[in-house]
Amino acid sequence: MNGAESLVKTLVDTGVKVCFANPGTSEMHFVAALDDNPDMRCVLGLFEGVVTGAADGYARMTGMPAATLLHLGPGLGNALANLHNARRARTPMVNIVGEHATYHRQFDAPLTSDIESIARPVSAWVHTSLFAHEVARDGAEAVRVARSSPGQIATLILPADTAWDPAPAGPAAALPPTAPAPITDAAIEASATALGSGEPAMLLLNGAALTEQNLAQAGRIAAATGCRLFSDTFVGRVQRGAGVVPVERLPYFGEQVTETLTGMRHMILVGTRPPVSFFAYPGKPSQLVPEGCQVHGLAGPESDIAAALSELADRLGTPRQVAGAPAGRPQPHRGGTLVPEAIAAAIGAWLPEQAIIMDEAATSGFAIPTATAGCPPHDWLGLTGGAIGQGLPAAVGAAVACPDRKVLALEADGSGMYTLQALWTMAREQLDITVVVFSNRKYAILQVEFMRVGAHNPGPKAMSMLDLSDPDLDWVALARGMGVEASRADTVDAFNDQLQSALAGRGPRLIEAVI
Numbered sequence: 227m228n229g230a231e232s233l234v235k236t237l238v239d240t241g242v243k244v245c246f247a248n249p250g251t252s253e254m255h256f257v258a259a260l261d262d263n264p265d266m267r268c269v270l271g272l273f274e275g276v277v278t279g280a281a282d283g284y285a286r287m288t289g290m291p292a293a294t295l296l297h298l299g300p301g302l303g304n305a306l307a308n309l310h311n312a313r314r315a316r317t318p319m320v321n322i323v324g325e326h327a328t329y330h331r332q333f334d335a336p337l338t339s340d341i342e343s344i345a346r347p348v349s350a351w352v353h354t355s356l357f358a359h360e361v362a363r364d365g366a367e368a369v370r371v372a373r374s375s376p377g378q379i380a381t382l383i384l385p386a387d388t389a390w391d392p393a394p395a396g397p398a399a400a401l402p403p404t405a406p407a408p409i410t411d412a413a414i415e416a417s418a419t420a421l422g423s424g425e426p427a428m429l430l431l432n433g434a435a436l437t438e439q440n441l442a443q444a445g446r447i448a449a450a451t452g453c454r455l456f457s458d459t460f461v462g463r464v465q466r467g468a469g470v471v472p473v474e475r476l477p478y479f480g481e482q483v484t485e486t487l488t489g490m491r492h493m494i495l496v497g498t499r500p501p502v503s504f505f506a507y508p509g510k511p512s513q514l515v516p517e518g519c520q521v522h523g524l525a526g527p528e529s530d531i532a533a534a535l536s537e538l539a540d541r542l543g544t545p546r547q548v549a550g551a552p553a554g555r556p557q558p559h560r561g562g563t564l565v566p567e568a569i570a571a572a573i574g575a576w577l578p579e580q581a582i583i584m585d586e587a588a589t590s591g592f593a594i595p596t597a598t599a600g601c602p603p604h605d606w607l608g609l610t611g612g613a614i615g616q617g618l619p620a621a622v623g624a625a626v627a628c629p630d631r632k633v634l635a636l637e638a639d640g641s642g643m644y645t646l647q648a649l650w651t652m653a654r655e656q657l658d659i660t661v662v663v664f665s666n667r668k669y670a671i672l673q674v675e676f677m678r679v680g681a682h683n684p685g686p687k688a689m690s691m692l693d694l695s696d697p698d699l700d701w702v703a704l705a706r707g708m709g710v711e712a713s714r715a716d717t718v719d720a721f722n723d724q725l726q727s728a729l730a731g732r733g734p735r736l737i738e739a740v741i
């Protein structure tokens with residue numbers, strides 16, 4: 227057995243069953259080892275941002291890390307934006323980054339770079355293997371770090387000779403990940419006192435707090451005390467729909483958050499930090515905890531969130547069960563030109579049971595959360611780190627993770643263009659994904675932000691930086707060129723027909739919604 231084979235076997239043995247890959251010469255022995263291992267699924271991405279975004283989507287849905295395979299510093303660099311999003315989602319992930327053989331580095335061949343420095347800002351753990359016989363143990367440690375609460379990114383750099391040299395001892399055994407941190411009685415007591423004060427209070431939830439089970443506990447707390455339940459604006463994954471305890475989502479703009487939270491006296495944090503404005507704006511506050519509101523840290527992201535919520539609910543003496551969101555679907559619109567509200571109504575009308583929505587719809591998606599609130603239970607994945615280009619790759623990963631569930635990727639046109647190569651992987655793997663591209667042919671949000679930051683009136687040169695027309699993107703041709711069946715809709719009726727047929731069928735489909 228060589229080092230690469232010992233690593234792949236270790237990954238499989240420790241629960242890593244999928245490798246999203248974009249390989250090069252230095253990774254050839256790792257690629258060969260994948261071949262020998264029927265328990266490791268390999269998925270090719272044609273850009274490294276697709277690879278890491280897919281690994282993120284996969285782990286959000288399974289709770290288990292996928293491996294990525296990336297080519298030296300430049301490959302890792304291409305992958306960085308979606309590694310940033312994954313880090314912000316607290317996603318478990320194991321990156322395997324190929325490197326020149328240990329003895330070759332001194333010659334400064336063209337692909338030589340400081341890989342560890344590129345990896346560090348997005349990784350909780352970075353390590354370069356030095357000997358083939360250490361690779362398996364290093365791999366087990368990478369999986370241990372990735373699986374440690376609440377989920378982390380581990381990057382293992384694999385010099386080519388550590389992959390091809392013999393590793394006779396073979397694979398390494400799994401190492402126990404760090405468990406969620408226990409909750410103190412003092413934290414439960416402080417939160418119970420605040421909630422019992424009769425003053426306006428809220429829970430701010432993120433991470434594991436947004437699973438159906440943990441939301442049920444949060445719902446018990448709300449039923450007992452009248453507190454409101456909020457999530458952060460952008461969350462990795464929230465379970466929602468009929469029968470699930472609903473959460474309000476904090477709005478995007480700071481002043482909307484301030485308005486929403488006015489009068490709040492207690493904010494209890496569960497799996498998150500106090501809210502801050504996405505950007506700074508001249509003369510506007512960065513921190514969004516309202517004046518006079520006390521913040522109570524019940525559970526951090528790394529904490530045992532399930533225990534925190536259930537123990538607090540028990541302490542408050544609440545009923546064992548509370549009702550979730552009522553079932554109900556909107557009526558689809560009929561006739562007329564296509565507008566975002568009509569798209570939202572259609573999605574609400576026909577969203578399949580157990581669908582997975584990946585939301586990167588940006589400004590066009592505003593009506594979809596309300597339209598789908600009473601749909602059958604589904605998962606909602608968000609853009610956690612603000613680095614656009616996550617949606618299509620994460621949809622790939624979610625579909626690989628959950629082959630029996632329909633994935634609906636809601637994709638703004640500008641965001642989609644960063645990682646559109648994901649469409650090819652959808653076709654190659656025949657993934658059951660319906661992509662709706664919101665083709666407004668502009669960076670609409672930046673046109674709004676232009677005014678909000680107080681920049682002077684935009685002239686034609688400035689506006690052309692925020693505009694995607696001239697030429698118009700032809701999403702139908704782009705998708706077909708990568709093997710994905712596609713159609714265009716600019717009327718409500720056409721969109722309704724196309725969405726219904728896409729959701730009723732199986733396999734990848736793209737609808738360009740011209741709005």
Ligand SMILES: Cc1ncc(C[n+]2csc(CCOP(=O)(O)OP(=O)(O)O)c2C)c(N)n1
Nearest residue numbers: 588589613614638639640641668669670671
């Ligand atoms: C990696 C990355 N590059 C650039 C940006 C800056 N940015 C934020 S929104 C945006 C345009 C979004 O346009 P689109 O996806 O079409 O959504 P729309 O605003 O039109 O709804 C850009 C370029 C970013 N957030 N992330």
Ligand SMILES: [Mg+2]
Nearest residue numbers: 639640668669
């Ligand atoms: Mg746009």
